[in-house]
Amino acid sequence: MPSTKPRCLLVSDFNLENLAAILSNSKDLWDDPRIEIIPEIASFGQVTQVLLDESYWTSKPEYGLVWTRPEAILPAYNNLVQTGVLNADKLFEEVDEFCVNLEKSAERVKALFIPTWVKPNYQRGNSLREMKSGAGVAHTLMKINLNLVEKLQSVPNIFVLDTNRWLSTTGQRAFNPKLWYMGKIAFSNNLFKEAAFDLLSSISALSGGSRKLLIVDLDDTLWGGIVGDAGWENLRLGGHDPVGEAFVAFQQELKKLTFRGVILGIVSKNEESIALEAIDKHPEMVLVQKDFAGWKINWEDKAQNIIDLVDELNLGLQSVVFIDDNPAERARVRDALTEVLVPELPKDPMLYASILQNLACFDSPLISAEDEQRTEMYKTERKRTELKADSGNLEEWLEKLEIKVVIEPLNPSNLQRTTQLLNKTNQMNLSTRRKTEEELKNWESGEGRHLWTFRVSDKFGDSGLTGIASVDANDQNLQIIDFILSCRVFGRNVEQVMLNTIIEYARQEGFDYVHATYLSTPKNKPCLRFFEESGMEQDGNNFKWTVSQTFSIPHFIEVSNDN
Amino acid sequence: MPNIQNQSSRNRAKEVIDAAIDEVNQLRPVKQRISKSPETILIGKSGALDSLGLINLLVAIEEKAEDLFDVELSLGLEASMEEQQSTFSNINNLTDYIAKVLEEI
Numbered sequence: 257m258p259s260t261k262p263r264c265l266l267v268s269d270f271n272l273e274n275l276a277a278i279l280s281n282s283k284d285l286w287d288d289p290r291i292e293i294i295p296e297i298a299s300f301g302q303v304t305q306v307l308l309d310e311s312y313w314t315s316k317p318e319y320g321l322v323w324t325r326p327e328a329i330l331p332a333y334n335n336l337v338q339t340g341v342l343n344a345d346k347l348f349e350e351v352d353e354f355c356v357n358l359e360k361s362a363e364r365v366k367a368l369f370i371p372t373w374v375k376p377n378y379q380r381g382n383s384l385r386e387m388k389s390g391a392g393v394a395h396t397l398m399k400i401n402l403n404l405v406e407k408l409q410s411v412p413n414i415f416v417l418d419t420n421r422w423l424s425t426t427g428q429r430a431f432n433p434k435l436w437y438m439g440k441i442a443f444s445n446n447l448f449k450e451a452a453f454d455l456l457s458s459i460s461a462l463s464g465g466s467r468k469l470l471i472v473d474l475d476d477t478l479w480g481g482i483v484g485d486a487g488w489e490n491l492r493l494g495g496h497d498p499v500g501e502a503f504v505a506f507q508q509e510l511k512k513l514t515f516r517g518v519i520l521g522i523v524s525k526n527e528e529s530i531a532l533e534a535i536d537k538h539p540e541m542v543l544v545q546k547d548f549a550g551w552k553i554n555w556e557d558k559a560q561n562i563i564d565l566v567d568e569l570n571l572g573l574q575s576v577v578f579i580d581d582n583p584a585e586r587a588r589v590r591d592a593l594t595e596v597l598v599p600e601l602p603k604d605p606m607l608y609a610s611i612l613q614n615l616a617c618f619d620s621p622l623i624s625a626e627d628e629q630r631t632e633m634y635k636t637e638r639k640r641t642e643l644k645a646d647s648g649n650l651e652e653w654l655e656k657l658e659i660k661v662v663i664e665p666l667n668p669s670n671l672q673r674t675t676q677l678l679n680k681t682n683q684m685n686l687s688t689r690r691k692t693e694e695e696l697k698n699w700e701s702g703e704g705r706h707l708w709t710f711r712v713s714d715k716f717g718d719s720g721l722t723g724i725a726s727v728d729a730n731d732q733n734l735q736i737i738d739f740i741l742s743c744r745v746f747g748r749n750v751e752q753v754m755l756n757t758i759i760e761y762a763r764q765e766g767f768d769y770v771h772a773t774y775l776s777t778p779k780n781k782p783c784l785r786f787f788e789e790s791g792m793e794q795d796g797n798n799f800k801w802t803v804s805q806t807f808s809i810p811h812f813i814e815v816s817n818d819n
Numbered sequence: 820m821p822n823i824q825n826q827s828s829r830n831r832a833k834e835v836i837d838a839a840i841d842e843v844n845q846l847r848p849v850k851q852r853i854s855k856s857p858e859t860i861l862i863g864k865s866g867a868l869d870s871l872g873l874i875n876l877l878v879a880i881e882e883k884a885e886d887l888f889d890v891e892l893s894l895g896l897e898a899s900m901e902e903q904q905s906t907f908s909n910i911n912n913l914t915d916y917i918a919k920v921l922e923e924i
Contacts, residue, residue, distance in 0.1 A: 271871075273871055274846060274871070274875065277846035277847065278845070278846060280848070281845060281846065281847070281848065284845070284849070285845060429882065432878055434874075434877070434878055434881070434895070435874065435878055438874045438877075438895060439870075439871055439874045441874070444878075445842070445845075445846065445875070
């Protein structure tokens with residue numbers, strides 16, 4: 257059976273075999289079940305040829321990494337290092353030319369990664385001149401890196417990676433001249449491990465593998481002390497106390513994550529009223545109740561509480577990170593819920609914030625308006641659930657929601673969010689195909705193709721752009737290619753609106769049938785269930801609707817079509 | 820005749836080599852991991868290491884010697900293949916060599 261792991265072509269002017277070996281062994285090196293890739297090495301030392309010559313890319317790798325040393329790819333930089341003489345015009349021309357070549361290569365892959373240029377840390381230079389404009393090597397290095405980043409800014413599928421972070425993490429052992437002289441290996445394996453980790457995290461994020469929900473414990477995790485014993489007035493939080501300050505810093509880091517679209521939840525063994533009182537009343541709490549999309553504060557098993565909370569928020573366990581100071585609770589959750597990421601937490605709370613800052617599992621290529629408001633959206637979801645509990649039956653509840661759906665074509669203003677949704681959605685996703693902005697735009701402009709986006713709101717709030725449907729014409733038939741709905745709006749009959757939109761389009765355009773083919777993944781069973789219950793004719797994983805039949809939508813949904 | 824060496828030097832050499840092998844094995848598929856047994860052949864036709872593997876092992880040994888015993892080793896300076904062959908042919912020879920160097924420091 258062919259491997260489904262994506263391939264990544266490694267292009268470099270130095271030996272990257274050790275990096276490839278680390279990437280191949282990633283499962284053994286890291287606990288977090290991040291993506292696995294197949295690294296392929298392009299013959300080293302021929303960067304420009306590889307970038308320009310299509311034949312090096314015939315294996316159709318999904319990703320590329322182009323890692324160069326400035327002294328090898330930029331002759332004017334090498335001249336500066338060797339002679340101390342800088343020809344700035346020539347140097348920036350060389351940077352421009354390199355960027356043009358990268359741009360061409362980016363057309364062949366989903367994403368191209370470019371580590372920034374660095375110089376070995378044993379090349380101290382002349383400290384009085386290093387930052388001088390003109391002759392300073394360090395100054396020039398900063399300028400060419402900035403130039404590289406700015407030139408590549410407009411290419412959406414090129415991502416510049418920060419080599420300096422890998423250097424600072426690895427320290428003195430980032431470089432080893434012996435590796436260079438004996439094997440033309442520019443960096444140590446410790447640095448390659450940092451690079452591999454970031455590369456895999458980036459590919460995982462681009463493939464929809466980012467985690468979305470961070471669940472925290474309370475006592476000795478969010479604050480110091482046991483609130484049930486000490487009372488909220490005596491918790492260690494803030495004040496002129498290094499430990500109290502560290503808990504405040506930890507909360508600040510959690511708050512920062514919410515601005516990146518991560519939602520927060522609480523699972524804690526406590527009396528709910530006492531815990532919530534502490535959150536509400538402690539004057540140094542950074543996080544307030546509205547920062548949490550949900551909580552399970554009781555004396556039940558934490559693994560079960562996580563399952564219940566995740567279910568309430570309509571997410572999957574693979575989206576979850578759980579943070580708890582208690583090693584026994586961490587072990588219990590790790591053991592019971594293998595999909596949940598449970599980072600080790602040091603005993604010293606002064607190190608907690610740095611653990612959060614170092615997590616790569618929330619990486620995301622884009623931060624959309626929807627991301628920034630995600631916690632708010634989940635809070636309104638809680639209100640909806642409460643209303644559901646008060647309503648006699650499902651239809652009554654849906655009617656009370658006053659759902660509105662706005663249908664729009666793909667356009668420059670929604671392209672970013674549409675691509676993000678396409679790449680992140682796993683459950684209600686017919687074909688689970690992943691595309692970059694450029695690829696999606698190009699696909700949609702093809703003959704016979706059409707793509708709709710769906711914005712959903714109700715009386716509690718705006719869920720934003722949460723649905724995508726796309727079709728491709730095939731003689732008298734219309735084939736559904738994408739049928740995607742965010743789990744935030746599952747089960748509110750928006751699915752029916754999407755199918756109705758497709759069928760009505762088919763009718764207007766004179767097609768006889770609408771077809772859909774379900775492509776199974778470990779996560780998209782909800783999509784199969786919807787199609788099975790939709791009334792379409794089923795033959796295995798293939799579904800068919802005769803366009804002469806009307807496909808109705810519930811009367812309580814207000815639809816506005818801007819197509 | 821077995822080498823007569825200071826046992827503590829040999830133990831230290833083994834500790835350094837074992838830690839270096841752990842490091843190098845992180846770069847190798849499970850089935851190709853290097854065994855720490857003294858008989859393991861390292862280089863040559865039936866050796867576990869290719870030239871890149873040998874470079875990685877030498878650098879890892881130098882780093883581990885510094886980390887564990889604050890000792891600076893310089894490996895891989897042998898001018899001839901014969902010299903290299905006798906030093907790195909198997910783990911037993913390598914342990915003898917590192918132990919000897921550790922004793923001399």
